Amino acid sequence: MEKLRIMSNNVWCCGKNQPWWIERGLDCSSAARSPKFAEVYKETMPDLIGWQEGDSFFRKLVIPAMTELGLNYDIIPAGCTSILYNKNTLELRESHFVIYPDDVPNLEGVFNNVNTKSYCIGVFKIKASGKHIVFATTHLWWKSGSPEKPSYYPHSDEAREYQMNSMLDALESLREKYGCPAVAVGDLNAVYDSLAVKAAFARGYRHAHDIATDFADERNGWHYCFPNGYELYDNPLPFKEGIDHILIKGEPEGFVKRFERYTPDYYMPLSDHFPAYIDVEY
DSSP: OOEEEEEEEEOOOOOSOOHHHHHTTOOOSHHHHHHHHHHHHHHHOOSEEEEESOOHHHHHHHHHHHHHTTOOEEEEOOTTOOEEEETTTEEEEEEEEEEOOSOBTTBOSOOOSTTOOEEEEEEEEETTTOOEEEEEEEEOOOSBSOTTSTTBOTTHHHHHHHHHHHHHHHHHHHHHHHTSOEEEEEEOSSOTTSHHHHHHHHTTOEEHHHHOSSEEOOBOOBOOEETTEEOSSOOOOBGGGOOEEEEEESOOTTOEEEEEEOOOGGGTTTOSBOOEEEEEEO
C-alpha cells in the first residue's frame, strides 16, 4: 500500500495589486503571492495538486518558486485548471483538457467567463507500486442559482450540473480504461446539497469527507479575501456549505484516511479558498 496526498486549490486569479491593498502597504498580485503558494506546497507535499484560477502568468511564477525550494514537480498546463504532480512519486500516462462551452443545451444564457471554467484530467502511474490513478480538477460556472443572491443568473445550478456530467463522462471513460480509482477535485461553486454534487453521487461518486476513516474536517474552507480586502479568520460555516470538493469512485476499502483544510494564518491573504486535501492509501 502506497500513501498519496491529493489537493484541490483555488489560487485566486488576481494578477495586479489592488488599491485597498496598496493603501495598506500590502500586495495581492500574483507575483507577491506565488512564493507563498510554493511554501504551502513545501509544507504539505501533495503528490497531486488540482488548481483553479491558476492562469498562465501564475504558472510561470509558481513552478520556479517551487523548484527553488527543492520541490520536483511538473505541470499539465491547462488554462486555469492545471494539474501539478510530484515527479518523485508519479509518472504521467495521458492527459486531457477541455474548456466548457459558453452554452448549455436547452438553457438560455452564457455559462463561462473568458474561458476560465474548464477541466483537466491526468492519468498517473504510481512509481512505487505500478498502480494507476485518474485525477481531475475542475472549476464550474460561478454565478448563483438563487434569485435572492446579488450574483443571481438564471439556470446557473443546471449549468453546473451539465458541466459536472460532462467532466464525469470523460473521467469515467479513463477510469474504466485503466481499471483504477478516479479522484475529482475542484471549486464547484456549489454546496454539498447542490445539483452538481448530487449528479456525481448519482453516478457512484462519494465525497472524501464522508468516507475518511481517520479524520474529516468539518469547516467549509472559505474566508473573505478579495480585491477590496481580506479578513483574518476561518469562516465558521459548516462543511456542507463549502464549495471546494473531493469526489471519488472505484476506490478500495479504506482508501481515504484524512480529509482536511489547510488554514495557516499566512494563507489568509493568498486566496479566499483554503486548500482541501486528502491522504489516501492505495
